[in-house]
Amino acid sequence: MQPFDQPVIALREKILELHEMADRQGLDFKEELNLLEERLRRLERDIYGNMKAWNRVQLARHPERPTTLDYIREMCEDFMEMHGDRHGYDDAAIVGGVALFNGRPVTIIGHQRGKDTKENIRRNFGMPHPEGYRKALRLMQQAEKFNRPVITFIDTKGAYPGRAAEERGQSEAIARNLFEMAGLRVPVISIVIGEGGSGGALGIGVCDRLLMLENSTYSVISPEGAAALLWKDAGLAERAAESMRITAPDLVNLGIADGIIPEVVGGAHLDVSLQADKLKTVIAQELEELVRLTPEDLILQRTEKYHQIGT
Amino acid sequence: MQAFFRKPKKFVTLTSKEQRVDVPVGLMTKCPKCTLIQYTKQLEANLRVCTCGYHHPLTAAERFRQLFDAGSVELFELPEVKIDPLSFKDYPEKLRGDEARTGLREAIVCGVGKVNGYPLVACVMDARFRMGSMGAAVGTAIAEAVRYATKNGLPVTIFSASGGARMQEGMVSLMQMAKTSLFLKQHAEAGLLYISCMTHPTTGGVSASFAMLGDVNIAEPGALIGFAGRRIIEQTIREKLPEDFQTAEFLLKTGQLDEVVSRRDLKNYYTRLLRIHGEGTNHATI
Numbered sequence: 001m002q003p004f005d006q007p008v009i010a011l012r013e014k015i016l017e018l019h020e021m022a023d024r025q026g027l028d029f030k031e032e033l034n035l036l037e038e039r040l041r042r043l044e045r046d047i048y049g050n051m052k053a054w055n056r057v058q059l060a061r062h063p064e065r066p067t068t069l070d071y072i073r074e075m076c077e078d079f080m081e082m083h084g085d086r087h088g089y090d091d092a093a094i095v096g097g098v099a100l101f102n103g104r105p106v107t108i109i110g111h112q113r114g115k116d117t118k119e120n121i122r123r124n125f126g127m128p129h130p131e132g133y134r135k136a137l138r139l140m141q142q143a144e145k146f147n148r149p150v151i152t153f154i155d156t157k158g159a160y161p162g163r164a165a166e167e168r169g170q171s172e173a174i175a176r177n178l179f180e181m182a183g184l185r186v187p188v189i190s191i192v193i194g195e196g197g198s199g200g201a202l203g204i205g206v207c208d209r210l211l212m213l214e215n216s217t218y219s220v221i222s223p224e225g226a227a228a229l230l231w232k233d234a235g236l237a238e239r240a241a242e243s244m245r246i247t248a249p250d251l252v253n254l255g256i257a258d259g260i261i262p263e264v265v266g267g268a269h270l271d272v273s274l275q276a277d278k279l280k281t282v283i284a285q286e287l288e289e290l291v292r293l294t295p296e297d298l299i300l301q302r303t304e305k306y307h308q309i310g311t
Numbered sequence: 312m313q314a315f316f317r318k319p320k321k322f323v324t325l326t327s328k329e330q331r332v333d334v335p336v337g338l339m340t341k342c343p344k345c346t347l348i349q350y351t352k353q354l355e356a357n358l359r360v361c362t363c364g365y366h367h368p369l370t371a372a373e374r375f376r377q378l379f380d381a382g383s384v385e386l387f388e389l390p391e392v393k394i395d396p397l398s399f400k401d402y403p404e405k406l407r408g409d410e411a412r413t414g415l416r417e418a419i420v421c422g423v424g425k426v427n428g429y430p431l432v433a434c435v436m437d438a439r440f441r442m443g444s445m446g447a448a449v450g451t452a453i454a455e456a457v458r459y460a461t462k463n464g465l466p467v468t469i470f471s472a473s474g475g476a477r478m479q480e481g482m483v484s485l486m487q488m489a490k491t492s493l494f495l496k497q498h499a500e501a502g503l504l505y506i507s508c509m510t511h512p513t514t515g516g517v518s519a520s521f522a523m524l525g526d527v528n529i530a531e532p533g534a535l536i537g538f539a540g541r542r543i544i545e546q547t548i549r550e551k552l553p554e555d556f557q558t559a560e561f562l563l564k565t566g567q568l569d570e571v572v573s574r575r576d577l578k579n580y581y582t583r584l585l586r587i588h589g590e591g592t593n594h595a596t597i
């Protein structure tokens with residue numbers, strides 16, 4: 001299937017080629033280039049200015065979309081990854097550790113997809129087992145001990161639906177995190193950077209501020225799953241993506257997300273550094289506000305934040 | 312069929328051909344496990360537990376009647392919530408249909424009462440309404456009941472019976488997992504007891520939130536309890552799962568439950584737990 005923004009991609013490549021040809025042959029294509037660039041801007045406005053939910057789903061699933069570790073590397077001065085749940089397992093589908101963010105110590109945790117098949121297999125395509133949630137909880141409780149804010153990146157299709165995961169308490173692990181995150185006495189900021197899939201996403205996502213990248217999605221079930229369940233036809237995923245209200249603007253309207261972080265035109269994957277800058281600016285602002293609150297006020301506001309959803 | 316109802320027999324077993332015929336609701340009830348058909352009145356006298364041990368589903372009202380002392384229960388009003396947050400096609404009609412069919416306003420009934428004299432707040436899900444799925448109404452009702460318990464220093468129990476999230480409420484539904492867990496956390500921090508009783512079925516977002524958060528987690532025999540559906544797991548791992556996978560007994564074996572408790576022992580089990588935890592009652596009279 002061709003990406004919905006194929007015309008933009010094609011035109012970008014054409015402009016790039018022309019630039020290269022001009023450099024190589026020492027010719028002047030200025031006029032042609034100006035025209036093409038003008039056409040590109042119009043095309044981008046048309047295509048990215050009228051994004052359907054399904055288009056955002058495609059961008060959120062883009063194989064080159066930046067991952068948790070990409071953003072951590074770009075945003076933090078120092079990051080030390082910490083491994084393991086202390087009960088026999090280190091789930092690579094969730095990464096976490098300590099870092100300096102604008103000079104401030106923070107704990108950062110996120111789902112971690114792979115960038116190629118080999119890494120995806122090692123990281124189970126970013127779909128955690130219970131041990132991933134338990135590692136995350138260990139790190140969050142450590143953050144509380146040292147009074148460090150917690151930043152979590154949400155980027156998973158969901159918790160892994162496997163036999164071992166069930167046997168070792170997938171439900172309990174997620175439930176425990178919701179319960180303990182509700183009472184954390186340090187600020188928690190969660191950012192949906194790609195796909196936020198159901199309970200497996202929420203398992204590290206109970207927070208004081210929920211932010212979403214412009215083209216990220218957050219849903220109770222994948223559009224394909226919803227279509228299969230509601231209309232017995234997974235082919236209706238595009239329609240389900242619209243009716244399930246899973247985009248960043250949808251979730252702001254529903255009173256669930258607190259803000260949208262603009263994306264690089266054409267998607268975060270086109271410029272990781274620039275995207276990380278945008279992310280960092282917003283997180284820094286939110287953090288400044290949250291660290292001023294007493295733990296009591298923090299939990300009071302968190303209670304109100306969740307209590308109002310759906311009422 | 313008519314012949315069966317005229318015979319003054321206690322139990323009637325149907326041949327396989329006759330099994331396909333629906334038993335009229337009310338007079339007789341058929342057991343889906345052993346196919347025994349018996350008088351509903353008889354079944355009710357046995358707490359809707361079949362002679363084979365199968366636990367027939369209970370309505371919320373039946374659950375309150377079975378657990379609480381007669382005349383002790385005071386039901387809470389359901390909190391006001393947004394009825395159709397996503398403006399989802401046909402959803403309000405489905406709600407009205409279930410309401411007409413069950414006489415319930417939502418998939419949950421909450422209240423406070425006494426179990427052999429011990430006060431207890433209870434949230435009871437009723438799977439007849441939208442398969443017990445959790446939307447804003449269920450989540451907020453639990454939040455409010457738990458908040459009431461925290462404020463009044465009372466223990467709380469939740470009987471879950473749910474397929475998980477309410478699809479038609481999308482992310483509003485998912486967030487009820489966080490909401491219910493948050494209020495249970497505050498109840499726990501007040502040092503109060505929470506007993507979670509999982510009944511058939513307790514899956515998805517309900518099992519991955521309040522159902523697993525009890526100080527004591529118990530389940531009724533045979534109840535299906537799990538995060539992901541059996542079919543999805545079998546497709547993912549490409550192997551057949553054991554017969555007892557995700558049953559209450561399986562969860563007990565894998566260390567995820569404190570006990571599997573038969574309905575016949577349930578009131579006694581609650582009474583003993585409440586006595587040991589000594590919540591808000593006069594110990595001297597026990």
Ligand SMILES: [Zn+2]
Nearest residue numbers: 342345361363
């Ligand atoms: Zn039976």
